[in-house]
Amino acid sequence: MSLRSQACRVNASEEFASLEKIALVGCPNVGKSVIFGALTGKYAAVSNYPGTTVEVTRGKGRLGEREYEVIDTPGMYSLVPLTEEERVAKSILEEECPSVVVQVADAKNLDRTLHLTLQLLEAGLPVILDLNLMDEAERRGTTIDIEALEQALSIPVIGTVATRNRGIDLLKKKIPAYENKGVRSHRYEATLEEAIEKIAALLQGDFGLSRRTIALFLLQEDPDAMSGVQERLKEKWSHVEALIGSTKAKFGRPLSYVIALSRQREIDRLLRKVRVASPLESGSKGFGEWLGRLMMHPLGGIPILLLALYGIYEFVGVFGAQISVDFLEESVFGEYVNPFFTRIFTSIIPWGIVQDLFVGEFGVITLGLRYAVAIILPIVATFFLAFSIIEDTGYLPRLAMMIDRIFKKLGLNGRAVIPIVLGFGCDTMATMVTRTLETKRERIIASFLLALAIPCSAQIGVILGLLAGRPKALGLFVGVMSLIFLLVGYLAARVMPGERPLFYMEIPPLRWPKLSNILSKTYTRMEWYFKEILPIFILASGLIWLGRITGVFDLLIDAFSYPVGWIGLPGETASAFLYGFFRRDFGAAGLYDLKATGVLDGIALVVSVVTMALFMPCIAQLSITFKERGWRMALGMTAFIFPFAFAVGGALNYTLRFLGVTL
Secondary structure, three states: OOOOOOOOOOOOOOOOOOOEEEEEEOOOOOOHHHHHHHHHOOOOEEEEOOOOOOEEEEEEEEEOOEEEEEEEOOOOOOOOOOOHHHHHHHHHHHHOOOOEEEEEEEHHHHHHHHHHHHHHHHOOOOEEEEEEOHHHHHHOOOEEOHHHHHHHHOOOEEEOEHHHOEOHHHHHHHOOOOOOOOOOOOOOOHHHHHHHHHHHHHOOOOOOOOHHHHHHHHHOOOHHHHHHHHHHHHHHHHHHHHHHHHHHHOOOOOHHHHHHHHHHHHHHHHHHHHEEOOHHHHOOOOHHHHHHHHHHOHHHHHHHHHHHHHHHHHHHHHHHHHHHHHHHHHHHHHHHHHHHHHHHHHHHOOOHHHHHHHHOOOOHHHHHHHHHHHHHHHHHHHHHHHHHHHHHHOHHHHHHHHHHHHHHHOOOOHHHHHHHHHHOOOHHHHHHHHHHOOOHHHHHHHHHHHHHHOOOHHHHHHHHHHHOOOHHHHHHHHHHHHHHHHHHHHHHHHHOOOOOOOOOOOOOOOOOOOHHHHHHHHHHHHHHHHHHHHHHHHHHHHHHHHHHHHOHHHHHHHHHHHHHHHOOOOOOHHHHHHHHHHOHHHHHHHHHHHHHOOOOOHHHHHHHHHHHHHOOOOHHHHHHHHHHHOHHHHHHHHHHHHHHHHHHHHHHHHHHHHHOOOO
């Protein structure tokens, strides 16, 4: 019979309610998602974990004669959580009572892996250790005696290369056959062991994890464990506090350090038995590792970053935003799609006002569908393709390490590079990813900067198309946006109270991107993005048509014409800024039309582009900000961003004209 809790939380979804559970745990970037796909056949249901904004992926998989619920938990380094993701992963282990816990690990970083393994075993969890990325370990010359490690830990240990399906069949056989042997823990020094036993004896009831583990949490003063145990023990809590205090007094160092050091000694003993040191680990470094280190050093990293940005500009800004957009807009829509539907609707609908809904200046097809397919689609596709390549190489964590020092001045740390870079794909998605940051202060600052100073892929692609062939204008745009990002971030960090953020991140090896992964990621993101964008563009076209015939839209354009005129822009740009509220890229596409007709040029073009890029978030991003940060914070951000964008646009316009700059 299992030693685990019998009062497990039942999944609210009926399709998973009766199934035994397999939990995948492990550090980020070790291949959990690939293992998840192999066990479930890619079927997944993604939802927020109850009471949090952290998404958890669940799926169904048949192994042998039984069907299981497979849970892909957020990345975790330790059972003592530092981030919301680690808290959610720990909660799943405590509350959902998985029948098997598969720890997916990086085979070449076995010493780091085993810290979490020992904690899982101490907790009495039914663990299978999956040493993934065995091919990368072998390329480095590392040999692991899996049988010896299995005997030493008394749990199943499997070597896999998930991307090539190597070892997956064995993993699928081991899971249904697994039997939990209870708590297995190495012994700490006598003073610590005595404290663990006394605290464990005071604990009452079931905690989901072993009482020994709960005692270790308390000795390390984990705030979540301390508040939960205090509430349960009530008057007996003073005895636990006294034991923690007396144990701390016997050591000259923090107990968390003493416990980690004891585990490290056990890990070193295990490694001497099971691992042959690789030649690369012994001293010489391969080209990949040398290049990876160069990417993290400012002297090498900044030129590499500029080269990557130039490549993105050529691919997205030139091929996507110019060549592809011109072909789709002028040849496909201009010569075939628009004339075809115009003939159909004018022949079957006698009323001009109704015809305008579909094929007029702001029609669903001639404006909404054209913007979505001819302008936005090629830009988003090329950006997501480029981003998937960069993501698959392992470059982003190295970029995070390089800019950590700069980000700390903005109240963030290097880990924030992930949502910030994702913002160049989609600010809505990036705002959701800010939940991975450790503190509320960091999440607010990152959300604010995303809403203000990070244009999304579709918008920036159109902007690159607008400024293509104008290097001075493009340089000015990049310079102003970078200055605003740094200045506003620095001031926000000074205004908002809170501790200086810490930074840690798993650095995966540099890899050649795999074509199937790139295409899969690009397709998934495109599918999600296009399903969201097309209905909004069609809805926006319909609302514009309705606003036109009722006069509401003209009133709003008149209202926008005042701030637009104050910053030196022609009145026609007011409609583009109004479109921008529906979607940022919708507004940028409006500027694209105005440039094509000669309304925008020179200084006015740069001013309009900068103001549009800083302009208030679109409806989708605003709704996510409401959800993630709360309505007061979201309204406060919007109240600042709207006048600030026009103030910057006005200052830029008058400065350039005063200096006599020509663009």
